[in-house]
Amino acid sequence: MNLASLDLNLLVALRALLEERNVTRAGRRIGLSQPATSAALARLRHHFADDLLVRTGNNYELTPLGTALLVPCATACGLLERLFTSRAEFDPATEAREFTIIASDYAIAVFGAALARALHAAAPAVSLVFQQVGPEINENTDATLSAVDGLLMPHGIVSGLPTVELYRDEWVCMVADDHPDVGDRITMDDLARLPWVVYQRPYDAPAARQLSMLGLEPHVEVSVPSFQLLPSLVAGTRRVALIQRRLADLVAPIAAVRVLPCPFEAVPVQEALWWHPVHTQDAAHIWLRETAARVAAGLAALP
Numbered sequence: 001m002n003l004a005s006l007d008l009n010l011l012v013a014l015r016a017l018l019e020e021r022n023v024t025r026a027g028r029r030i031g032l033s034q035p036a037t038s039a040a041l042a043r044l045r046h047h048f049a050d051d052l053l054v055r056t057g058n059n060y061e062l063t064p065l066g067t068a069l070l071v072p073c074a075t076a077c078g079l080l081e082r083l084f085t086s087r088a089e090f091d092p093a094t095e096a097r098e099f100t101i102i103a104s105d106y107a108i109a110v111f112g113a114a115l116a117r118a119l120h121a122a123a124p125a126v127s128l129v130f131q132q133v134g135p136e137i138n139e140n141t142d143a144t145l146s147a148v149d150g151l152l153m154p155h156g157i158v159s160g161l162p163t164v165e166l167y168r169d170e171w172v173c174m175v176a177d178d179h180p181d182v183g184d185r186i187t188m189d190d191l192a193r194l195p196w197v198v199y200q201r202p203y204d205a206p207a208a209r210q211l212s213m214l215g216l217e218p219h220v221e222v223s224v225p226s227f228q229l230l231p232s233l234v235a236g237t238r239r240v241a242l243i244q245r246r247l248a249d250l251v252a253p254i255a256a257v258r259v260l261p262c263p264f265e266a267v268p269v270q271e272a273l274w275w276h277p278v279h280t281q282d283a284a285h286i287w288l289r290e291t292a293a294r295v296a297a298g299l300a301a302l303p
Contacts (some may be wrong), residue, residue, distance in 0.1 A: 011073065013026070013044065017041055025113070025131060041053065053067040078147030082285060089283050095123075095284070096126065097127075098126070098128075099150070100129040102132075103130050105226045106247050109247060109251075142276070151223040151274040161277070162280060164289050166293070167244045168302065170266065172242075172261060173241070173262055175240050176235050176256060177256045180238070182260070185263070186260045187263050195240075196236060197220075197222040197240075198223075200222075205244050207266040221239060227244070242262070243259075
């Protein structure tokens with residue numbers, strides 16, 4: 001396919017048509033008349049050799065190909081928008097910019113809050129949007145990152161993309177402060193017999209994957225989509241959880257829990273900011289990465 005032969009305006013029309021599923025609404029969204037939008041749909045149908053939209057009663061439905069094009073089309077539009085808004089210079093004191101970063105609630109609490117304060121102080125017209133990390137980051141990392149400005153994620157999950165190192169953390173075990181079976185230390189036998197509360201899925205945390213390699217299969221009693229929910233689901237129970245020490249230091253004081261060293265050498269957490277290569281030379285993005293590195297350098301060292 002020769003890109004020089006394509007009218008990239010059709011990409012904008014394609015996204016509007018697929019998302020609106022209505023020629024009139026799609027045209028209104030992108031500033032085209034109904035006849036012009038209909039003409040764009042005809043050209044797209046010819047290009048893909050597919051109807052894309054088919055009438056069902058009073059509504060339009062997507063064909064299987066139209067459905068398959070929804071996500072890649074939105075991703076391509078996001079990538080082009082970021083590509084063509086790249087700047088050679090950026091003055092944080094005067095310019096407006098929105099940065100979108102994918103992160104877990106752990107990364108937002110431990111690092112994102114400090115980053116937001118730094119951006120507010122240096123760049124009053126800059127806004128920061130955090131999106132919750134989801135399973136798609138493992139399935140199609142490159143496409144996901146092309147539509148945002150970065151990803152806060154420890155090493156061991158993402159690879160092959162540019163990154164800036166931020167800070168280190170470590171895994172600890174968390175139990176109720178009045179746990180009847182655990183004293184001043186927790187053992188591997190304890191981890192094997194006690195019920196667990198885990199983040200998302202049993203092995204979404206790298207340290208939990210280590211346990212599998214050690215032959216220990218956690219008995220998962222509760223699974224939650226947030227690291228910050230772990231303490232409340234540990235308090236007053238016999239459950240155990242793996243949690244990052246920096247987050248534990250933030251949330252443990254408000255929950256009836258105790259933090260204990262892991263009984264195995266858990267892989268450390270090396271948090272990093274990952275980005276799509278399209279952002280590498282963008283002045284605003286360079287400033288964001290440099291600011292993130294400074295904020296991370298200011299975090300207290302682990303005891």
